Amino acid sequence: MKVLIVSHSRDPYCPDLVAAALKARGAEPIRLNTDQYPTSVRLNLAPSSAAERSELLTGPAGERFSLDELGAIYFRRLALARNLPDEMPKPHKEAVYHECYAVLQGMLACSDAFQLDPFERVYQADNKPLQLKLARQLGMTVPETLTSNDPEAVRAFYHRFDGDIVAKPLRALTIRDDDVTRVMYTNRVREEHLRQLDSLANGPMTFQQYIPKALELRITVVGERLFCGAVDSQRGDKSRVDWRRDGAGLREEWRPYPVPEEMRRRILRLMDALQLNYGALDLIVTPAGEWVFLEINPAGEFVWMQTATGFPIADALAETLLGQAARRDARRVASPA
Known part of the structure:
Protein backbone atom coordinates (compact mmCIF):
# COMPACT_ATOMS: atom_id res chain seq x y z
CA MET A 1 0.00 0.00 0.00
CA LYS A 2 1.17 3.53 -0.80
CA LEU A 17 9.28 7.40 12.60
CA VAL A 18 5.91 6.73 10.96
CA ALA A 19 7.59 6.10 7.59
CA ALA A 20 9.91 3.54 9.19
CA ALA A 21 6.95 1.83 10.88
CA LEU A 22 5.08 1.72 7.56
CA LYS A 23 8.07 0.23 5.75
CA ALA A 24 8.42 -2.42 8.44
CA ARG A 25 4.86 -3.49 7.60
CA GLY A 26 5.47 -3.67 3.87
CA ALA A 27 3.94 -0.32 2.93
CA GLU A 28 5.47 2.37 0.70
CA PRO A 29 5.56 5.80 2.38
CA ILE A 30 5.64 8.85 0.10
CA ARG A 31 6.76 12.16 1.63
CA LEU A 32 5.14 15.41 0.51
CA ASN A 33 7.04 18.42 1.88
CA THR A 34 4.48 21.15 1.40
CA ASP A 35 7.04 23.93 1.86
CA GLN A 36 8.51 22.82 -1.49
CA TYR A 37 5.20 23.33 -3.30
CA PRO A 38 4.98 24.92 -5.85
CA THR A 39 8.71 25.56 -6.44
CA SER A 40 10.01 21.96 -6.41
CA VAL A 41 7.00 19.70 -5.99
CA ARG A 42 4.70 19.28 -9.00
CA LEU A 43 1.02 18.47 -8.63
CA ASN A 44 -1.43 17.71 -11.44
CA LEU A 45 -4.99 17.68 -10.12
CA ALA A 46 -7.67 16.55 -12.58
CA PRO A 47 -10.82 15.86 -10.54
CA SER A 48 -13.33 16.20 -13.41
CA SER A 49 -11.48 14.30 -16.12
CA ALA A 50 -11.99 10.64 -17.00
CA ALA A 51 -8.98 10.69 -19.31
CA GLU A 52 -6.44 12.40 -17.06
CA ARG A 53 -5.28 11.16 -13.68
CA SER A 54 -4.27 13.25 -10.70
CA ALA A 72 -3.96 6.16 3.08
CA ILE A 73 -2.86 9.71 3.85
CA TYR A 74 -1.12 10.83 7.07
CA PHE A 75 -1.80 14.57 7.38
CA MET A 88 8.66 38.33 -5.72
CA PRO A 89 6.53 41.13 -4.19
CA LYS A 90 4.88 40.28 -0.87
CA PRO A 91 1.29 40.66 -2.22
CA HIS A 92 2.15 38.17 -4.97
CA LYS A 93 3.59 35.73 -2.43
CA GLU A 94 0.41 35.98 -0.38
CA ALA A 95 -1.70 35.30 -3.47
CA VAL A 96 0.41 32.25 -4.35
CA TYR A 97 0.14 30.96 -0.79
CA HIS A 98 -3.65 31.17 -0.79
CA GLU A 99 -3.87 29.47 -4.17
CA CYS A 100 -1.56 26.67 -3.02
CA TYR A 101 -3.66 26.28 0.12
CA ALA A 102 -6.78 25.88 -2.02
CA VAL A 103 -5.06 23.33 -4.28
CA LEU A 104 -3.77 21.16 -1.41
CA GLN A 105 -7.15 21.35 0.31
CA GLY A 106 -8.77 20.27 -2.95
CA MET A 107 -6.33 17.41 -3.42
CA LEU A 108 -7.03 16.04 0.05
CA ALA A 109 -10.79 16.49 -0.29
CA CYS A 110 -10.85 14.62 -3.61
CA SER A 111 -8.88 11.61 -2.38
CA ASP A 112 -10.83 8.43 -1.62
CA ALA A 113 -7.97 7.15 0.57
CA PHE A 114 -8.35 6.78 4.32
CA GLN A 115 -6.99 9.93 5.98
CA LEU A 116 -5.53 10.35 9.42
CA ASP A 117 -6.98 12.80 9.73
CA PRO A 118 -8.98 14.67 7.06
CA PHE A 119 -7.82 18.25 6.61
CA GLU A 120 -11.13 19.86 7.51
CA ARG A 121 -11.62 17.71 10.61
CA VAL A 122 -8.18 18.62 11.93
CA TYR A 123 -8.83 22.33 11.56
CA GLN A 124 -12.34 22.14 12.99
CA ALA A 125 -11.14 20.04 15.92
CA ASP A 126 -8.45 22.62 16.71
CA ASN A 127 -11.23 24.95 17.89
CA LYS A 128 -10.50 25.23 21.63
CA PRO A 129 -13.92 26.61 22.70
CA LEU A 130 -15.60 23.73 20.88
CA GLN A 131 -13.30 21.25 22.62
CA LEU A 132 -14.19 22.61 26.05
CA LYS A 133 -17.92 22.57 25.27
CA LEU A 134 -17.84 18.97 24.03
CA ALA A 135 -15.68 17.79 26.91
CA ARG A 136 -18.08 19.33 29.45
CA GLN A 137 -21.07 17.78 27.68
CA LEU A 138 -19.35 14.37 27.88
CA GLY A 139 -18.98 14.65 31.64
CA MET A 140 -15.38 15.80 31.90
CA THR A 141 -14.34 18.47 34.36
CA VAL A 142 -13.09 21.59 32.55
CA PRO A 143 -11.81 24.91 33.94
CA GLU A 144 -14.09 27.93 33.82
CA THR A 145 -12.96 29.91 30.78
CA LEU A 146 -13.52 33.39 29.36
CA THR A 147 -12.24 34.62 26.01
CA SER A 148 -12.77 38.35 25.77
CA ALA A 156 -15.28 40.54 36.96
CA PHE A 157 -13.88 37.12 36.03
CA TYR A 158 -10.70 37.87 37.99
CA HIS A 159 -12.61 38.83 41.14
CA ARG A 160 -14.99 35.89 40.77
CA PHE A 161 -12.04 33.56 41.40
CA ASP A 162 -10.32 35.87 43.91
CA GLY A 163 -7.55 36.55 41.42
CA ASP A 164 -6.76 32.87 40.91
CA ILE A 165 -6.78 32.87 37.08
CA VAL A 166 -4.36 32.49 34.19
CA ALA A 167 -4.09 34.08 30.75
CA LYS A 168 -3.32 32.10 27.59
CA PRO A 169 -3.81 32.35 23.82
CA LEU A 170 -6.41 30.15 22.14
CA ARG A 171 -3.83 29.06 19.58
CA ALA A 172 -0.12 28.43 20.04
CA LEU A 173 1.41 31.87 19.72
CA THR A 174 4.98 32.42 18.55
CA ILE A 175 6.24 35.90 17.70
CA ARG A 176 9.43 36.31 15.67
CA ASP A 177 11.02 39.75 15.77
CA ASP A 178 14.57 40.57 14.62
CA ASP A 179 15.58 36.91 14.73
CA VAL A 180 14.29 36.61 18.30
CA THR A 181 11.54 34.03 18.86
CA ARG A 182 9.12 34.59 21.71
CA VAL A 183 6.61 31.94 22.77
CA MET A 184 3.55 32.95 24.78
CA TYR A 185 3.02 30.49 27.60
CA THR A 186 0.20 30.29 30.16
CA ASN A 187 0.74 32.96 32.85
CA ARG A 188 -0.83 33.84 36.18
CA VAL A 189 -2.81 37.08 36.18
CA ARG A 190 -1.83 39.51 38.94
CA GLU A 191 -3.53 42.58 40.35
CA GLU A 192 -1.19 44.90 38.46
CA SER A 199 -4.89 46.75 25.58
CA LEU A 200 -7.50 44.05 24.92
CA ALA A 201 -9.00 46.51 22.45
CA ASN A 202 -6.06 45.54 20.21
CA GLY A 203 -6.55 41.79 20.56
CA PRO A 204 -8.62 39.34 22.65
CA MET A 205 -7.14 36.97 25.21
CA THR A 206 -8.35 33.82 26.93
CA PHE A 207 -8.59 33.71 30.72
CA GLN A 208 -9.06 30.55 32.74
CA GLN A 209 -9.65 29.48 36.29
CA TYR A 210 -6.32 28.32 37.77
CA ILE A 211 -6.38 24.60 38.56
CA PRO A 212 -4.01 23.29 41.28
CA LYS A 213 -1.81 20.47 39.97
CA ALA A 214 -0.45 17.25 41.35
CA LEU A 215 0.48 15.94 37.91
CA GLU A 216 0.16 17.01 34.29
CA LEU A 217 -0.87 14.42 31.71
CA ARG A 218 -0.39 14.06 27.97
CA ILE A 219 -2.69 11.41 26.50
CA THR A 220 -1.95 10.49 22.90
CA VAL A 221 -4.88 8.77 21.19
CA VAL A 222 -4.44 6.69 18.04
CA GLY A 223 -7.66 5.10 16.84
CA GLU A 224 -8.95 3.27 19.91
CA ARG A 225 -5.58 3.16 21.72
CA LEU A 226 -4.57 5.53 24.52
CA PHE A 227 -0.99 6.27 25.59
CA CYS A 228 -0.91 8.32 28.81
CA GLY A 229 2.20 9.95 30.22
CA ALA A 230 2.47 11.97 33.45
CA VAL A 231 5.00 14.49 34.77
CA ASP A 232 5.41 16.31 38.08
CA SER A 233 5.50 19.89 36.84
CA GLN A 234 5.28 21.24 40.40
CA ARG A 235 8.79 20.26 41.38
CA GLY A 236 10.24 23.55 40.09
CA ASP A 237 9.07 27.14 39.85
CA LYS A 238 9.82 27.36 36.11
CA SER A 239 7.32 24.66 35.15
CA ARG A 240 4.73 25.26 37.87
CA VAL A 241 2.19 27.20 35.78
CA ASP A 242 3.11 25.87 32.32
CA TRP A 243 5.34 22.79 32.07
CA ARG A 244 6.47 23.83 28.59
CA ARG A 245 8.64 26.58 30.14
CA ASP A 246 10.93 23.78 31.27
CA GLY A 247 10.04 21.29 28.55
CA ALA A 248 13.66 20.31 27.97
CA GLY A 249 14.31 19.84 31.68
CA LEU A 250 11.24 17.62 32.08
CA ARG A 251 11.70 15.69 28.84
CA GLU A 252 13.11 12.60 30.55
CA GLU A 253 10.71 12.78 33.51
CA TRP A 254 7.54 11.65 31.75
CA ARG A 255 6.29 8.24 32.92
CA PRO A 256 3.40 5.95 31.89
CA TYR A 257 0.24 6.61 33.87
CA PRO A 258 -2.96 4.52 34.02
CA VAL A 259 -6.22 5.92 32.68
CA PRO A 260 -9.41 5.03 34.60
CA GLU A 261 -11.91 3.17 32.45
CA GLU A 262 -14.60 5.86 32.74
CA MET A 263 -12.15 8.55 31.64
CA ARG A 264 -11.00 6.33 28.77
CA ARG A 265 -14.59 6.02 27.56
CA ARG A 266 -15.12 9.78 27.74
CA ILE A 267 -11.93 10.50 25.82
CA LEU A 268 -12.91 8.07 23.06
CA ARG A 269 -16.37 9.65 22.92
CA LEU A 270 -14.67 13.04 22.49
CA MET A 271 -12.62 11.61 19.63
CA ASP A 272 -15.84 10.25 18.12
CA ALA A 273 -17.49 13.67 18.42
CA LEU A 274 -14.51 15.37 16.74
CA GLN A 275 -14.23 12.50 14.18
CA LEU A 276 -10.50 12.17 14.83
CA ASN A 277 -8.25 9.13 14.82
CA TYR A 278 -5.36 11.05 16.35
CA GLY A 279 -5.12 13.61 19.10
CA ALA A 280 -2.78 14.71 21.89
CA LEU A 281 -4.76 15.71 24.99
CA ASP A 282 -3.52 17.81 27.91
CA LEU A 283 -5.08 17.20 31.32
CA ILE A 284 -4.37 17.97 34.97
CA VAL A 285 -4.65 15.67 37.97
CA THR A 286 -5.41 17.86 40.99
CA PRO A 287 -4.08 17.19 44.51
CA ALA A 288 -7.55 15.78 45.28
CA GLY A 289 -7.21 13.29 42.41
CA GLU A 290 -9.68 14.97 40.03
CA TRP A 291 -8.93 14.82 36.30
CA VAL A 292 -9.39 18.15 34.48
CA PHE A 293 -9.44 18.43 30.69
CA LEU A 294 -7.55 21.38 29.19
CA PHE A 302 4.51 12.55 20.07
CA VAL A 303 8.22 11.80 19.60
CA TRP A 304 9.32 13.13 23.00
CA MET A 305 6.59 11.07 24.70
CA GLN A 306 7.51 7.92 22.78
CA THR A 307 11.20 8.45 23.60
CA ALA A 308 10.60 9.01 27.33
CA THR A 309 8.07 6.24 27.91
CA GLY A 310 8.71 3.68 25.18
CA PHE A 311 5.11 3.94 23.99
CA PRO A 312 4.79 2.46 20.44
CA ILE A 313 2.94 5.50 19.08
CA ALA A 314 4.52 5.46 15.61
CA ASP A 315 3.68 1.75 15.29
CA ALA A 316 0.08 2.48 16.32
CA LEU A 317 -0.15 5.22 13.68
CA ALA A 318 1.20 2.88 10.98
CA GLU A 319 -1.21 0.11 11.95
CA THR A 320 -4.16 2.52 11.91
CA LEU A 321 -3.17 3.94 8.52
CA LEU A 322 -2.89 0.43 7.08
CA GLY A 323 -6.21 -0.73 8.53
CA GLN A 324 -4.50 -3.17 10.90
CA ALA A 325 -6.05 -1.52 13.95
CA ALA A 326 -9.46 -0.08 14.78
CA ARG A 327 -10.08 3.35 13.27
CA ARG A 328 -12.79 5.92 12.54
CA ASP A 329 -13.45 5.98 8.81
CA ALA A 330 -16.77 7.81 8.39
CA ARG A 331 -16.98 9.32 4.92
CA ARG A 332 -17.19 13.11 4.73
CA VAL A 333 -19.29 13.11 1.55
CA ALA A 334 -21.85 10.43 0.69
CA SER A 335 -20.95 8.47 -2.44
CA PRO A 336 -23.34 9.09 -5.35
CA ALA A 337 -25.94 6.38 -5.89
Whole structure:
Protein backbone atom coordinates (compact mmCIF):
# COMPACT_ATOMS: atom_id res chain seq x y z
CA MET A 1 0.00 0.00 0.00
CA LYS A 2 1.17 3.53 -0.80
CA VAL A 3 0.79 6.01 2.08
CA LEU A 4 1.22 9.76 1.53
CA ILE A 5 2.79 11.65 4.45
CA VAL A 6 1.88 15.35 4.25
CA SER A 7 4.24 17.59 6.21
CA HIS A 8 7.21 19.88 5.53
CA SER A 9 10.98 19.57 5.37
CA ARG A 10 11.52 21.01 8.87
CA ASP A 11 9.41 18.26 10.46
CA PRO A 12 11.96 15.42 10.57
CA TYR A 13 11.05 13.29 13.56
CA CYS A 14 7.37 12.24 13.52
CA PRO A 15 7.14 11.60 9.75
CA ASP A 16 10.40 9.63 9.74
CA LEU A 17 9.28 7.40 12.60
CA VAL A 18 5.91 6.73 10.96
CA ALA A 19 7.59 6.10 7.59
CA ALA A 20 9.91 3.54 9.19
CA ALA A 21 6.95 1.83 10.88
CA LEU A 22 5.08 1.72 7.56
CA LYS A 23 8.07 0.23 5.75
CA ALA A 24 8.42 -2.42 8.44
CA ARG A 25 4.86 -3.49 7.60
CA GLY A 26 5.47 -3.67 3.87
CA ALA A 27 3.94 -0.32 2.93
CA GLU A 28 5.47 2.37 0.70
CA PRO A 29 5.56 5.80 2.38
CA ILE A 30 5.64 8.85 0.10
CA ARG A 31 6.76 12.16 1.63
CA LEU A 32 5.14 15.41 0.51
CA ASN A 33 7.04 18.42 1.88
CA THR A 34 4.48 21.15 1.40
CA ASP A 35 7.04 23.93 1.86
CA GLN A 36 8.51 22.82 -1.49
CA TYR A 37 5.20 23.33 -3.30
CA PRO A 38 4.98 24.92 -5.85
CA THR A 39 8.71 25.56 -6.44
CA SER A 40 10.01 21.96 -6.41
CA VAL A 41 7.00 19.70 -5.99
CA ARG A 42 4.70 19.28 -9.00
CA LEU A 43 1.02 18.47 -8.63
CA ASN A 44 -1.43 17.71 -11.44
CA LEU A 45 -4.99 17.68 -10.12
CA ALA A 46 -7.67 16.55 -12.58
CA PRO A 47 -10.82 15.86 -10.54
CA SER A 48 -13.33 16.20 -13.41
CA SER A 49 -11.48 14.30 -16.12
CA ALA A 50 -11.99 10.64 -17.00
CA ALA A 51 -8.98 10.69 -19.31
CA GLU A 52 -6.44 12.40 -17.06
CA ARG A 53 -5.28 11.16 -13.68
CA SER A 54 -4.27 13.25 -10.70
CA GLU A 55 -0.60 12.81 -9.92
CA LEU A 56 2.17 14.08 -7.72
CA LEU A 57 5.82 14.54 -8.64
CA THR A 58 8.03 14.74 -5.57
CA GLY A 59 11.31 13.56 -4.09
CA PRO A 60 14.91 14.23 -5.12
CA ALA A 61 14.53 12.28 -8.36
CA GLY A 62 11.10 13.66 -9.20
CA GLU A 63 9.28 10.39 -8.54
CA ARG A 64 5.82 10.30 -10.06
CA PHE A 65 2.86 8.92 -8.11
CA SER A 66 -0.78 8.64 -9.05
CA LEU A 67 -2.98 10.00 -6.29
CA ASP A 68 -5.54 7.32 -7.19
CA GLU A 69 -3.10 4.65 -6.01
CA LEU A 70 -2.93 5.92 -2.44
CA GLY A 71 -4.31 3.64 0.24
CA ALA A 72 -3.96 6.16 3.08
CA ILE A 73 -2.86 9.71 3.85
CA TYR A 74 -1.12 10.83 7.07
CA PHE A 75 -1.80 14.57 7.38
CA ARG A 76 0.50 16.40 9.79
CA ARG A 77 1.46 19.88 8.68
CA LEU A 78 1.06 22.48 5.94
CA ALA A 79 3.85 25.00 5.30
CA LEU A 80 3.15 26.15 1.78
CA ALA A 81 5.10 28.33 -0.67
CA ARG A 82 8.13 28.81 1.58
CA ASN A 83 10.72 28.88 -1.23
CA LEU A 84 9.33 31.54 -3.52
CA PRO A 85 11.88 33.93 -5.10
CA ASP A 86 13.05 36.73 -2.80
CA GLU A 87 12.34 39.30 -5.49
CA MET A 88 8.66 38.33 -5.72
CA PRO A 89 6.53 41.13 -4.19
CA LYS A 90 4.88 40.28 -0.87
CA PRO A 91 1.29 40.66 -2.22
CA HIS A 92 2.15 38.17 -4.97
CA LYS A 93 3.59 35.73 -2.43
CA GLU A 94 0.41 35.98 -0.38
CA ALA A 95 -1.70 35.30 -3.47
CA VAL A 96 0.41 32.25 -4.35
CA TYR A 97 0.14 30.96 -0.79
CA HIS A 98 -3.65 31.17 -0.79
CA GLU A 99 -3.87 29.47 -4.17
CA CYS A 100 -1.56 26.67 -3.02
CA TYR A 101 -3.66 26.28 0.12
CA ALA A 102 -6.78 25.88 -2.02
CA VAL A 103 -5.06 23.33 -4.28
CA LEU A 104 -3.77 21.16 -1.41
CA GLN A 105 -7.15 21.35 0.31
CA GLY A 106 -8.77 20.27 -2.95
CA MET A 107 -6.33 17.41 -3.42
CA LEU A 108 -7.03 16.04 0.05
CA ALA A 109 -10.79 16.49 -0.29
CA CYS A 110 -10.85 14.62 -3.61
CA SER A 111 -8.88 11.61 -2.38
CA ASP A 112 -10.83 8.43 -1.62
CA ALA A 113 -7.97 7.15 0.57
CA PHE A 114 -8.35 6.78 4.32
CA GLN A 115 -6.99 9.93 5.98
CA LEU A 116 -5.53 10.35 9.42
CA ASP A 117 -6.98 12.80 9.73
CA PRO A 118 -8.98 14.67 7.06
CA PHE A 119 -7.82 18.25 6.61
CA GLU A 120 -11.13 19.86 7.51
CA ARG A 121 -11.62 17.71 10.61
CA VAL A 122 -8.18 18.62 11.93
CA TYR A 123 -8.83 22.33 11.56
CA GLN A 124 -12.34 22.14 12.99
CA ALA A 125 -11.14 20.04 15.92
CA ASP A 126 -8.45 22.62 16.71
CA ASN A 127 -11.23 24.95 17.89
CA LYS A 128 -10.50 25.23 21.63
CA PRO A 129 -13.92 26.61 22.70
CA LEU A 130 -15.60 23.73 20.88
CA GLN A 131 -13.30 21.25 22.62
CA LEU A 132 -14.19 22.61 26.05
CA LYS A 133 -17.92 22.57 25.27
CA LEU A 134 -17.84 18.97 24.03
CA ALA A 135 -15.68 17.79 26.91
CA ARG A 136 -18.08 19.33 29.45
CA GLN A 137 -21.07 17.78 27.68
CA LEU A 138 -19.35 14.37 27.88
CA GLY A 139 -18.98 14.65 31.64
CA MET A 140 -15.38 15.80 31.90
CA THR A 141 -14.34 18.47 34.36
CA VAL A 142 -13.09 21.59 32.55
CA PRO A 143 -11.81 24.91 33.94
CA GLU A 144 -14.09 27.93 33.82
CA THR A 145 -12.96 29.91 30.78
CA LEU A 146 -13.52 33.39 29.36
CA THR A 147 -12.24 34.62 26.01
CA SER A 148 -12.77 38.35 25.77
CA ASN A 149 -11.63 41.79 24.65
CA ASP A 150 -13.90 43.43 27.26
CA PRO A 151 -11.83 44.77 30.22
CA GLU A 152 -14.82 44.91 32.56
CA ALA A 153 -15.77 41.29 31.88
CA VAL A 154 -12.21 40.20 32.58
CA ARG A 155 -12.05 42.18 35.82
CA ALA A 156 -15.28 40.54 36.96
CA PHE A 157 -13.88 37.12 36.03
CA TYR A 158 -10.70 37.87 37.99
CA HIS A 159 -12.61 38.83 41.14
CA ARG A 160 -14.99 35.89 40.77
CA PHE A 161 -12.04 33.56 41.40
CA ASP A 162 -10.32 35.87 43.91
CA GLY A 163 -7.55 36.55 41.42
CA ASP A 164 -6.76 32.87 40.91
CA ILE A 165 -6.78 32.87 37.08
CA VAL A 166 -4.36 32.49 34.19
CA ALA A 167 -4.09 34.08 30.75
CA LYS A 168 -3.32 32.10 27.59
CA PRO A 169 -3.81 32.35 23.82
CA LEU A 170 -6.41 30.15 22.14
CA ARG A 171 -3.83 29.06 19.58
CA ALA A 172 -0.12 28.43 20.04
CA LEU A 173 1.41 31.87 19.72
CA THR A 174 4.98 32.42 18.55
CA ILE A 175 6.24 35.90 17.70
CA ARG A 176 9.43 36.31 15.67
CA ASP A 177 11.02 39.75 15.77
CA ASP A 178 14.57 40.57 14.62
CA ASP A 179 15.58 36.91 14.73
CA VAL A 180 14.29 36.61 18.30
CA THR A 181 11.54 34.03 18.86
CA ARG A 182 9.12 34.59 21.71
CA VAL A 183 6.61 31.94 22.77
CA MET A 184 3.55 32.95 24.78
CA TYR A 185 3.02 30.49 27.60
CA THR A 186 0.20 30.29 30.16
CA ASN A 187 0.74 32.96 32.85
CA ARG A 188 -0.83 33.84 36.18
CA VAL A 189 -2.81 37.08 36.18
CA ARG A 190 -1.83 39.51 38.94
CA GLU A 191 -3.53 42.58 40.35
CA GLU A 192 -1.19 44.90 38.46
CA HIS A 193 -2.22 43.28 35.16
CA LEU A 194 -5.76 44.59 35.60
CA ARG A 195 -4.49 48.10 34.87
CA GLN A 196 -3.32 46.93 31.45
CA LEU A 197 -6.61 45.42 30.28
CA ASP A 198 -7.41 48.32 27.96
CA SER A 199 -4.89 46.75 25.58
CA LEU A 200 -7.50 44.05 24.92
CA ALA A 201 -9.00 46.51 22.45
CA ASN A 202 -6.06 45.54 20.21
CA GLY A 203 -6.55 41.79 20.56
CA PRO A 204 -8.62 39.34 22.65
CA MET A 205 -7.14 36.97 25.21
CA THR A 206 -8.35 33.82 26.93
CA PHE A 207 -8.59 33.71 30.72
CA GLN A 208 -9.06 30.55 32.74
CA GLN A 209 -9.65 29.48 36.29
CA TYR A 210 -6.32 28.32 37.77
CA ILE A 211 -6.38 24.60 38.56
CA PRO A 212 -4.01 23.29 41.28
CA LYS A 213 -1.81 20.47 39.97
CA ALA A 214 -0.45 17.25 41.35
CA LEU A 215 0.48 15.94 37.91
CA GLU A 216 0.16 17.01 34.29
CA LEU A 217 -0.87 14.42 31.71
CA ARG A 218 -0.39 14.06 27.97
CA ILE A 219 -2.69 11.41 26.50
CA THR A 220 -1.95 10.49 22.90
CA VAL A 221 -4.88 8.77 21.19
CA VAL A 222 -4.44 6.69 18.04
CA GLY A 223 -7.66 5.10 16.84
CA GLU A 224 -8.95 3.27 19.91
CA ARG A 225 -5.58 3.16 21.72
CA LEU A 226 -4.57 5.53 24.52
CA PHE A 227 -0.99 6.27 25.59
CA CYS A 228 -0.91 8.32 28.81
CA GLY A 229 2.20 9.95 30.22
CA ALA A 230 2.47 11.97 33.45
CA VAL A 231 5.00 14.49 34.77
CA ASP A 232 5.41 16.31 38.08
CA SER A 233 5.50 19.89 36.84
CA GLN A 234 5.28 21.24 40.40
CA ARG A 235 8.79 20.26 41.38
CA GLY A 236 10.24 23.55 40.09
CA ASP A 237 9.07 27.14 39.85
CA LYS A 238 9.82 27.36 36.11
CA SER A 239 7.32 24.66 35.15
CA ARG A 240 4.73 25.26 37.87
CA VAL A 241 2.19 27.20 35.78
CA ASP A 242 3.11 25.87 32.32
CA TRP A 243 5.34 22.79 32.07
CA ARG A 244 6.47 23.83 28.59
CA ARG A 245 8.64 26.58 30.14
CA ASP A 246 10.93 23.78 31.27
CA GLY A 247 10.04 21.29 28.55
CA ALA A 248 13.66 20.31 27.97
CA GLY A 249 14.31 19.84 31.68
CA LEU A 250 11.24 17.62 32.08
CA ARG A 251 11.70 15.69 28.84
CA GLU A 252 13.11 12.60 30.55
CA GLU A 253 10.71 12.78 33.51
CA TRP A 254 7.54 11.65 31.75
CA ARG A 255 6.29 8.24 32.92
CA PRO A 256 3.40 5.95 31.89
CA TYR A 257 0.24 6.61 33.87
CA PRO A 258 -2.96 4.52 34.02
CA VAL A 259 -6.22 5.92 32.68
CA PRO A 260 -9.41 5.03 34.60
CA GLU A 261 -11.91 3.17 32.45
CA GLU A 262 -14.60 5.86 32.74
CA MET A 263 -12.15 8.55 31.64
CA ARG A 264 -11.00 6.33 28.77
CA ARG A 265 -14.59 6.02 27.56
CA ARG A 266 -15.12 9.78 27.74
CA ILE A 267 -11.93 10.50 25.82
CA LEU A 268 -12.91 8.07 23.06
CA ARG A 269 -16.37 9.65 22.92
CA LEU A 270 -14.67 13.04 22.49
CA MET A 271 -12.62 11.61 19.63
CA ASP A 272 -15.84 10.25 18.12
CA ALA A 273 -17.49 13.67 18.42
CA LEU A 274 -14.51 15.37 16.74
CA GLN A 275 -14.23 12.50 14.18
CA LEU A 276 -10.50 12.17 14.83
CA ASN A 277 -8.25 9.13 14.82
CA TYR A 278 -5.36 11.05 16.35
CA GLY A 279 -5.12 13.61 19.10
CA ALA A 280 -2.78 14.71 21.89
CA LEU A 281 -4.76 15.71 24.99
CA ASP A 282 -3.52 17.81 27.91
CA LEU A 283 -5.08 17.20 31.32
CA ILE A 284 -4.37 17.97 34.97
CA VAL A 285 -4.65 15.67 37.97
CA THR A 286 -5.41 17.86 40.99
CA PRO A 287 -4.08 17.19 44.51
CA ALA A 288 -7.55 15.78 45.28
CA GLY A 289 -7.21 13.29 42.41
CA GLU A 290 -9.68 14.97 40.03
CA TRP A 291 -8.93 14.82 36.30
CA VAL A 292 -9.39 18.15 34.48
CA PHE A 293 -9.44 18.43 30.69
CA LEU A 294 -7.55 21.38 29.19
CA GLU A 295 -7.33 20.84 25.41
CA ILE A 296 -6.64 18.51 22.54
CA ASN A 297 -4.12 19.10 19.76
CA PRO A 298 -5.32 17.20 16.67
CA ALA A 299 -1.81 17.22 15.16
CA GLY A 300 0.27 17.25 18.35
CA GLU A 301 3.85 16.02 18.68
CA PHE A 302 4.51 12.55 20.07
CA VAL A 303 8.22 11.80 19.60
CA TRP A 304 9.32 13.13 23.00
CA MET A 305 6.59 11.07 24.70
CA GLN A 306 7.51 7.92 22.78
CA THR A 307 11.20 8.45 23.60
CA ALA A 308 10.60 9.01 27.33
CA THR A 309 8.07 6.24 27.91
CA GLY A 310 8.71 3.68 25.18
CA PHE A 311 5.11 3.94 23.99
CA PRO A 312 4.79 2.46 20.44
CA ILE A 313 2.94 5.50 19.08
CA ALA A 314 4.52 5.46 15.61
CA ASP A 315 3.68 1.75 15.29
CA ALA A 316 0.08 2.48 16.32
CA LEU A 317 -0.15 5.22 13.68
CA ALA A 318 1.20 2.88 10.98
CA GLU A 319 -1.21 0.11 11.95
CA THR A 320 -4.16 2.52 11.91
CA LEU A 321 -3.17 3.94 8.52
CA LEU A 322 -2.89 0.43 7.08
CA GLY A 323 -6.21 -0.73 8.53
CA GLN A 324 -4.50 -3.17 10.90
CA ALA A 325 -6.05 -1.52 13.95
CA ALA A 326 -9.46 -0.08 14.78
CA ARG A 327 -10.08 3.35 13.27
CA ARG A 328 -12.79 5.92 12.54
CA ASP A 329 -13.45 5.98 8.81
CA ALA A 330 -16.77 7.81 8.39
CA ARG A 331 -16.98 9.32 4.92
CA ARG A 332 -17.19 13.11 4.73
CA VAL A 333 -19.29 13.11 1.55
CA ALA A 334 -21.85 10.43 0.69
CA SER A 335 -20.95 8.47 -2.44
CA PRO A 336 -23.34 9.09 -5.35
CA ALA A 337 -25.94 6.38 -5.89
